[in-house]
Amino acid sequence: MSTPESVMKLSGTETHEPAVGRVAPHSAHAGDQPGRNYLNADYNLWSWLFTTDHKRVGILYLISITLFFFLGGAAAVLFRLELMTPRGDLVKAESYNKLFTMHGIIMVFFFLIPAVPAVLGNFLVPLMVGARDLAFPKLNLASWYIYIIGGVFTIVAVLTGGVDTGWTFYTPYSSTYGNTNVLAAAVGVFVVGFSSILTAVNIIATVHTMRAPGLSWFRLPLFIWAHYATSLVILLGTPVLAITVILVGVERAFRVGIFDPALGGDPILFQHLFWFYSHPAVYIMVLPAMGVVSEIISCFARRRVFGYKFIAFASLAIAVLGFLVWGHHMFVTGQSMYAGLVFSFLSMLVAIPSAIKVFNWTATLFKGSVLWNTAMLYALGFIGLFTMGGLTGLFLATIAVDVHVHDTYFIVAHFHYIMVGGSVMGYLGGIHYWWPKMTGRMYPEGWGRVAAILIFFGFNLTFFPQFVLGYLGMPRRVHDYVPEFQILNVMSSAGASILGIGYLLPLGYLIWSLRYGKPAGANPWDATGLEWQTDSPPPTHNFHEQPVVLTDAYLYEPWEPPAQGHLPQTPPQAHEPAVVGSEGQR
Amino acid sequence: MHSHRAAYFTTFAALMVLLGVTVWAAHIHLGEWAAAVALLIAAVKTVLIGVIFMHLGSESALIRLFATAGFLWLAIMLAITLSDYETRSLTPDVVPVSSAPAEPTPGH
Amino acid sequence: MTNPHTPAMAHHATSAKNPLAIQFDNLEQQRFAASLGMWSFLATEILFFGGAFLGYAVYRNWYPHAWAEASRQLDLTWGTINTAVLLGSSLTMALAVDEARQGKSRGIAFFLMLTMVFGTAFLGIKAYEYWHKWHEHLIPGTSFVWSNPATIGPAQLFFSFYFVLTGCHAVHMIIGMALLLIMWFKARRGDYTAEWHAAVENMGLYWHFVDCVWVFLFPLLYLVDRA
Amino acid sequence: MSTDFSFFPEAASTIAPRVDAVYLFILGITVFFTLLIAGLILSFGIHYRRGSKASRENPPTSIWLEITWSVIPLIIVIGMFFWGADVFVDMRTMPAGAMEIEIVGKQLMWKVQHPSGRAEINTLHVPTGQPVKLRMISEDVIHSYYIPAFRLKQDVLPGYYTDFWFEATKPGDYHLFCAEYCGTEHSLMRGTVTVMDPDEFARWSAQESRTLPVEAGKELFERFRCGSCHKGAGAGPGPALAGVYGSLVPLKGGGAVVANEQYLRDSILDPPKQVVAGFEPLMPSFKTLLSEAEVLQLIAYLKSLSVAE
Structure with missing residues (x-):
């Protein structure tokens, strides 16, 4: 067991004893010989494909999610090239429609929703709460297999002709008039929903029942709060998407009119059911990234997060309010005016918790000692771009403006600012911040910063012109547009190529670092948090000795250990009271 | 651990009685209250099954919260969506042409 | 520091004699996690069926008369018997869990078998009802035959929701029956002890939930307006 | 239609400047807070960068800041809500006596029917200074009738009428887009909205002497011999149609409904759906015999019956 890092790896302020004590409960694992960790514990394929180690499932997810990210990205590059010219000349209309649908489905269901929770969440939640594994390891592996099965269905649907309904599958086009593989894609989306449900069940059970002694709720890292709130949203939202996809599938397969107006059905009912899940889904995508940013900001500003409780409760508020606002996607369909006004008001309220978070993160930098390394660049980039994304959401919540900009590129720009500017930057920041912990190797800092800056500017050049295009009235999902929109589209396409290169860089140097990266110690950033109190890469069961948490999270100021014996008052949920020092009384 | 067998049998009997009641209630003319009554009886049966058969009575508050959260969110979904359907015909459009007030429309 | 767990191999099998999984500290924590996990899953099931109930509520609100007319086509006697059968299976499942709490393996197996019998009876009656609908040309789509032209559209909507709701419920029943069969073998093998029987308890939660879904489905589909 | 590049769309309807005002207000808020946050991040980040000598004692943790x-x-977002809601309510309140144009959306095509009898495909000619109400329906999937210069769009649904109104202010040609993805040719479902002065519009309307929709409706009414059942004052098996439009119609099995266009359309295409009290559902469905455009003409005729009384 390596002794806690006493000397600060990086230049800067005073050293201190990390806020974690040691106790050896009867269930410690002397079996983990030094030098054995979860990566070299076993090399054959069997041990990877049938692992129940949450860290290995996280790595499996990392690989499959990266594949889908570049698949969706390739579709994006293709139709960005198409949009360089007003005439639809690079690809036919059908293939353009299939490309943007593939981009939508793959990016939403196979990258953004699983990315942070399934990769970083799976890997870190047990480590951060001081547990040896997730509550249901076999379910965790099943979640990855379900994800792969869903992925296979979707890729088969794409390869055998593609889907051209858009990722929203609006009826009656998807159920009656469209003639592409809607059914196969619908099954793919239906199946992959269960993957995130299982991840959510795992995270909820782990956070509630397996916290380390002394780790009360308000000592949890905000990463855990964010993932807990996300898991609640996944639990309460995803099944509605499942039944919606079944209803569309039944209507399409058996020629039965569930949403068919000819039989008295209502196509807007589909939109209600679809958006009841799909709006909370955008919070599933961004909340975990917020959790990552809270960790990074606090670590590299060497400051306790400003307003810890406010950020924690803001995550829960977003999770709850997120379920009340879906109607703002339907202001201009046949939805009633009064319902529109109600949804507009509620959509305004949901902006407040996000605003609170942004202000708190910014305040955390005040009087801190800020280190501008790669992870921090991504985190600060997240805050800037997420602020723009959130504020442009106010245009869409204001019902009068939404009537004009609905289904235009203004909307495309808004959600890309939140999804790409927010979630993807947060995801990349998290990957870089915990890369040493996951692989035991340091990534090349210089290249990391270059990629982060390149992505930031490539992103802005891609999506800022789309705000202007949107207000000018360019509709979404068109491969052939009126000539005066061309200049802005060319700018956007130029930005897209820079962004594409920006994303390839991390792929390159991170893989390179697996072999040639500097070995990273247990705590290269000298961060607080239980995941940094074990080796990098961690042993199969995470901790050599069960850690005990003595104080609040993110304690970067100087700190003296409390008098011996006076320790955690609020034992975690299901444990007997864990009083340290009295051996064996567990 | 002693057996709760007696409690289960009485609960089962209560459920069968409620089944009879709900069938009987459907045969009397309740008008639009029929749906409400049927749902109420079903809710009572569900609570019975939940508290006794599913041991919610003896579970911790957290699990009871998770048990009710699902129904709460379902209620949110139903309430807001049905409010849209109820108010859809109330758009403040003009009173139809034939009985439009005879005031001169601007701009003519 | 010796510890009851075998050296930290990734795969660590729990068994009847040593049910404590490696990631848990004690059996109470493991049981609580299993129960919380099951209830989280049941919350997703509530909203899964809830989505279909939303569609049902909208269309019943729009076409009350058509849906009452369509609902009268369903066979009420078989529906009532089916509900009673399912409540019965809920009782036997609860008794199975009760036996598990007392560690009586033979009792668990007996009541699990009884639950499966009731479940099979339910699915049998349901299959008969489906055949009856097919026979009466009440399956929505091109082959739908309906006496009153006024309500042929909404009637098809009713039967679409009838088949989606009862179909999803039946699929949940079939999955439940498969799990019961596996559990029956394990119970006979003595895998469940008074100290550790979370699997039986979770199976009970799942089965009672599927029963609760039918408790709502029965009045909403069969008893729209029999006055 | 200005084909040269501009950063801001033209404002050619009475509602457009009001929407632009709300847009610019929110734009101001967005720019202010974005610069505020970015500025704070950069200044804190640089002033308190690691190794800088800035003083770092007693960092504030005041509840008041939160x-x-x-x-x-x-407060700001509530303000946005009320301003936006005010403009939206005016958008959704149809002015009395507006000129009613009927639009039928079909994949790749907008068929327009003017009260003056003129019909158009993918174009729309409207006068300035007069409220125009578009009643729209789709024959297949959901489309969305979108005129950026008017800052207005409204989805066009199959089976249900949707409508929106505008009052054009600036003569000229403006873009017309389909904003809801509707299949392969979604991007080509475009057209032009031509705004003309009232007199020029009157001349345009009179140019081609097409049959008025009311006359076309009357011709359809006679061709399908609707009068054989719908005799005056309920003499026949069908309810009287004179004065039915806009009246409160009691329904068989209780309840009543205002006989608006939707009710008339449903009663033509799906007669037994809402049968009038005191009558039997004998009327056959005309769903396969009439196109949406013909239904609109019949409704125009029925409305003329009520005005004539």
Whole structure:
């Protein structure tokens, strides 16, 4: 067991004893010989494909999610090239429609929703709460297999002709008039929903029942709060998407009119059911990234997060309010005016918790000692771009403006600012911040910063012109547009190529670092948090000795250990009271 | 651990009685209250099954919260969506042409 | 520091004699996690069926008369018997869990078998009802035959929701029956002890939930307006 | 239609400047807060960068700071809501006596029917200074009739009428887009909206002497011999149609409904759906015999019956 890092790896302020004590409960694992960790514990394929180690499932997810990210990205590059010219000349209309649908489905269901929770969440939640594994390891592996099965269905649907309904599958086009593989894609989306449900069940059970002694709720890292709130949203939202996809599938397969107006059905009912899940889904995508940013900001500003409780409760508020606002996607369909006004008001309220978070993160930098390394660049980039994304959401919540900009590129720009500017930057920041912990190797800092800056500017050049295009009235999902929109589209396409290169860089140097990266110690950033109190890469069961948490999270100021014996008052949920020092009384 | 067998049998009997009641209630003319009554009886049966058969009575508050959260969110979904359907015909459009007030429309 | 767990191999099998999984500290924590996990899953099931109930509520609100007319086509006697059968299976499942709490393996197996019998009876009656609908040309789509032209559209909507709701419920029943069969073998093998029987308890939660879904489905589909 | 590049769309309807005002207000808020946050991040980040000599004792943790940046954004967004709602209610309140144009959306095509009898495909000619109400329906999937210069769009649904109104202010040609993805040719479902002065519009309307929709409706009414059942004052098996439009129709099995266009359309295409009290559902469905455009003409005729009384 390596002794806690006493000397600060990086230049800067005073050293201190990390806020974690040691106790050896009867269930410690002397079996983990030094030098054995979860990566070299076993090399054959069997041990990877049938692992129940949450860290290995996280790595499996990392690989499959990266594949889908570049698949969706390739579709994006293709139709960005198409949009360089007003005439639809690079690809036919059908293939353009299939490309943007593939981009939508793959990016939403196979990258953004699983990315942070399934990769970083799976890997870190047990480590951060001081547990040896997730509550249901076999379910965790099943979640990855379900994800792969869903992925296979979707890729088969794409390869055998593609889907051209858009990722929203609006009826009656998807159920009656469209003639592409809607059914196969619908099954793919239906199946992959269960993957995130299982991840959510795992995270909820782990956070509630397996916290380390002394780790009360308000000592949890905000990463855990964010993932807990996300898991609640996944639990309460995803099944509605499942039944919606079944209803569309039944209507399409058996020629039965569930949403068919000819039989008295209502196509807007589909939109209600679809958006009841799909709006909370955008919070599933961004909340975990917020959790990552809270960790990074606090670590590299060497400051306790400003307003810890406010950020924690803001995550829960977003999770709850997120379920009340879906109607703002339907202001201009046949939805009633009064319902529109109600949804507009509620959509305004949901902006407040996000605003609170942004202000708190910014305040955390005040009087801190800020280190501008790669992870921090991504985190600060997240805050800037997420602020723009959130504020442009106010245009869409204001019902009068939404009537004009609905289904235009203004909307495309808004959600890309939140999804790409927010979630993807947060995801990349998290990957870089915990890369040493996951692989035991340091990534090349210089290249990391270059990629982060390149992505930031490539992103802005891609999506800022789309705000202007949107207000000018360019509709979404068109491969052939009126000539005066061309200049802005060319700018956007130029930005897209820079962004594409920006994303390839991390792929390159991170893989390179697996072999040639500097070995990273247990705590290269000298961060607080239980995941940094074990080796990098961690042993199969995470901790050599069960850690005990003595104080609040993110304690970067100087700190003296409390008098011996006076320790955690609020034992975690299901444990007997864990009083340290009295051996064996567990 | 002693057996709760007696409690289960009485609960089962209560459920069968409620089944009879709900069938009987459907045969009397309740008008639009029929749906409400049927749902109420079903809710009572569900609570019975939940508290006794599913041991919610003896579970911790957290699990009871998770048990009710699902129904709460379902209620949110139903309430807001049905409010849209109820108010859809109330758009403040003009009173139809034939009985439009005879005031001169601007701009003519 | 010796510890009851075998050296930290990734795969660590729990068994009847040593049910404590490696990631848990004690059996109470493991049981609580299993129960919380099951209830989280049941919350997703509530909203899964809830989505279909939303569609049902909208269309019943729009076409009350058509849906009452369509609902009268369903066979009420078989529906009532089916509900009673399912409540019965809920009782036997609860008794199975009760036996598990007392560690009586033979009792668990007996009541699990009884639950499966009731479940099979339910699915049998349901299959008969489906055949009856097919026979009466009440399956929505091109082959739908309906006496009153006024309500042929909404009637098809009713039967679409009838088949989606009862179909999803039946699929949940079939999955439940498969799990019961596996559990029956394990119970006979003595895998469940008074100290550790979370699997039986979770199976009970799942089965009672599927029963609760039918408790709502029965009045909403069969008893729209029999006055 | 200005084909040269501009950053801001033209405003050619009475509602457009009001929408632009709300847009610019929110734009101001967005720019202010974005610069505020970015500025704070950069200044804190640089001033307190690691190794800098800035003083770092007693960092503030005041509850008041939290309250301010919760309440102030709340007030701002509530303000946005009310301003937006005010403009939206005016958008959705159809002015009395507006000129009613009927639009039928079909994949790749907008068929327009003017009360003056003129019909158009993918174009729309409207006069300035007069409220125009578009009643729209789709024959297949959901489309969305979108005129950026008017800042207005409304989805066009199959089976249900949707409508929106505008009052054009600036003569000229403006883009017309389909904003809801509707299949392969979604991007080509475009057209032009031509705004003309009232007199020029009158001349345009009179140019081609097409049959008025009311006359076309009357011709359809006679061709399908609707009068054989719908005799005057309920003499026949069908209810009397004179004066039915806009009246409160009691329904068989209780309840009543205002006989608006939707009710008339449903009663033509799906007669037994809402049968009038005191009558039997004998009327056959005309769903396969009439196109949406013909239904609109019949409804125009029925409305003329009520005005004539």
